Amino acid sequence: MKKVLFIASESVPFIKTGGLADVVGSLPKSFDKNEIDCRVIIPKYKCMKEKFIGDLEYITHFYMDLAWRTQYVGVFKTVYDGVTIYFIDNEYYFSGDKPYGDICYDIEKFAFFSRAALSILPVVDFRPDIIHCHDWQTGLVPVYLKDSFAQGSFYQGIKSIMTIHNLKFQGVWDAKTVRDIAGLSDYYMTPDKLGFYQDANLLKGGIAYADVVTTVSDTYAKEIQTEFYGEKLDGLMRARSNSLYGIVNGIDYDEYNPETDKYITKNYNVDTFRKDKKVNKRQLQQDLGLEVDDKKFMIGIVSRLTDQKGFDLIAYIMDELCQEDVQIVVLGTGEEKYENMFRHFDWKYGNKVSAHIYYSEEMSHRIYASCDAFLMPSLFEPCGLSQLMSLRYGTVPIVRETGGLRDTVEPYNEYESKGTGFSFANYNAHEMLNTIRYAMHVYYNKKREWNKIVDRGMMTDFSWTTSAKRYEEIYRNLLGW
Numbered sequence: 001m002k003k004v005l006f007i008a009s010e011s012v013p014f015i016k017t018g019g020l021a022d023v024v025g026s027l028p029k030s031f032d033k034n035e036i037d038c039r040v041i042i043p044k045y046k047c048m049k050e051k052f053i054g055d056l057e058y059i060t061h062f063y064m065d066l067a068w069r070t071q072y073v074g075v076f077k078t079v080y081d082g083v084t085i086y087f088i089d090n091e092y093y094f095s096g097d098k099p100y101g102d103i104c105y106d107i108e109k110f111a112f113f114s115r116a117a118l119s120i121l122p123v124v125d126f127r128p129d130i131i132h133c134h135d136w137q138t139g140l141v142p143v144y145l146k147d148s149f150a151q152g153s154f155y156q157g158i159k160s161i162m163t164i165h166n167l168k169f170q171g172v173w174d175a176k177t178v179r180d181i182a183g184l185s186d187y188y189m190t191p192d193k194l195g196f197y198q199d200a201n202l203l204k205g206g207i208a209y210a211d212v213v214t215t216v217s218d219t220y221a222k223e224i225q226t227e228f229y230g231e232k233l234d235g236l237m238r239a240r241s242n243s244l245y246g247i248v249n250g251i252d253y254d255e256y257n258p259e260t261d262k263y264i265t266k267n268y269n270v271d272t273f274r275k276d277k278k279v280n281k282r283q284l285q286q287d288l289g290l291e292v293d294d295k296k297f298m299i300g301i302v303s304r305l306t307d308q309k310g311f312d313l314i315a316y317i318m319d320e321l322c323q324e325d326v327q328i329v330v331l332g333t334g335e336e337k338y339e340n341m342f343r344h345f346d347w348k349y350g351n352k353v354s355a356h357i358y359y360s361e362e363m364s365h366r367i368y369a370s371c372d373a374f375l376m377p378s379l380f381e382p383c384g385l386s387q388l389m390s391l392r393y394g395t396v397p398i399v400r401e402t403g404g405l406r407d408t409v410e411p412y413n414e415y416e417s418k419g420t421g422f423s424f425a426n427y428n429a430h431e432m433l434n435t436i437r438y439a440m441h442v443y444y445n446k447k448r449e450w451n452k453i454v455d456r457g458m459m460t461d462f463s464w465t466t467s468a469k470r471y472e473e474i475y476r477n478l479l480g481w
């Protein structure tokens with residue numbers, strides 16, 4: 001039995017701001033339990049769902065030295081879906097009303113978290129063979145492992161993996177402050193380690209020091225070696241290309257299952273969607289005050305509202321799109337300019353656009369289940385889970401061919417009757433609009449073809465089965481086992 005430890009800043013069902021939480025919450029339980037004991041460490045945020053906080057078991061606490069400070073580390077634990085999860089408690093760092101805030105403060109918070117996560121291991125008596133780190137918040141873990149923790153026999157030989165879920169976020173601050181906060185010497189601040197122009201970069205440290213680096217799709221693994229997608233780390237990505245792997249994410253097929261989903265009006269599956277899926281649409285139309293007509297082409301968007309997701313393209317053609325025979329339902333929060341943009345169009349085209357500027361799991365499931373198409377024209381997309389959820393619910397994705405969107409949505413080919421969605425190549429608003437119009441044409445005029453696209457999408461397997469095996473293979477190679 002090999003032991004693997006995930007360290008991450010979020011995980012479902014406890015705390016989630018994006019797809020990272022879905023992955024951390026669903027991949028560990030997908031490993032072969034006879035071969036791998038995979039546990040998880042996340043912070044114990046005060047803003048976690050209350051029902052979970054009450055259920056956590058207090059294990060112990062101690063004080064940890066970090067640079068010039070001595071800090072409280074509380075350890076809590078729970079077992080969820082068969083996976084052991086440890087929570088690091090520290091009220092000073094984890095009391096905010098959301099997990100992330102000001103970047104300088106976040107850097108201090110996650111430097112503390114990274115060190116605390118390593119420090120609790122002897123205390124909870126779990127010595128992992130591999131520590132699997134996720135995103136910049138845990139970038140210091142591979143660094144600490146080779147630095148101050150290298151002396152202790154407990155930690156010797158532990159391998160580390162850094163998974164990049166989004167290269168855009170790196171945890172960058174001025175080198176002197178990071179050095180002081182993280183308790184690292186100048187030795188680490190050179191350009192081959194954390195040094196990043198005048199600053200220090202936590203993710204860069206993780207990438208430089210981890211034994212293996214992975215990212216969440218094959219295409220993104222290639223893209224980040226180019227200047228456009230490389231976020232100023234393309235050189236390092238190229239340098240590490242021999243130990244860089246792209247493994248596409250899966251989704252939790254129990255959680256996202258139209259056949260059993262408790263949030264939706266009418267359950268359905270690949271055999272019954274023709275008749276039952278539209279029951280969800282009608283109910284949603286009614287609840288949102290849209291015209292109740294199950295023949296209307298309904299487009300869904302569920303997303304963080306950031307420029308990553310292509311909202312500039314949508315803003316550009318929204319008036320034109322609203323002249324068409326469509327309904328658009330949006331669920332998201334994020335940058336104010338996009339929140340206001342959707343509020344504006346909701347006001348302007350009240351009978352066609354319904355914008356929901358908040359976070360709601362229930363509403364997201366209802367949108368995945370009710371809409372005909374799902375729009376995700378990302379500027380870049382490491383993997384993307386929303387399009388996978390859409391496919392699972394028979395909602396046809398319309399995407400830009402980038403990163404994981406390119407790897408998971410097969411463009412419709414009318415001559416060969418192939419494909420699971422619609423896609424376009426360039427970051428161009430009218431290319432997107434034309435693609436939406438093409439989808440709409442197939443929907444309204446070739447319904448049988450449309451239903452076959454839905455069929456193929458629902459039959460594609462994006463559960464974790466295949467990708468969990470690929471991670472297992474990496475673990476195996478790393479340990480020579």
Ligand code: ADP
Nearest residue numbers: 018019303304331332358359360364384385386
């Ligand atoms: P990212 O991680 O870049 O935000 P993903 O597509 O990988 O993008 O994952 C997004 C996840 O967050 C999906 O599970 C999606 O359903 C969910 N999500 C995004 N915005 C909201 C929202 N406002 N309410 C509920 N769920 C949301």
Ligand code: GLC
Nearest residue numbers: 019020165216382383384385
């Ligand atoms: C990031 C990416 C998204 C990916 C998710 C989970 O948030 O933006 O594309 O699906 O991480 O890996």
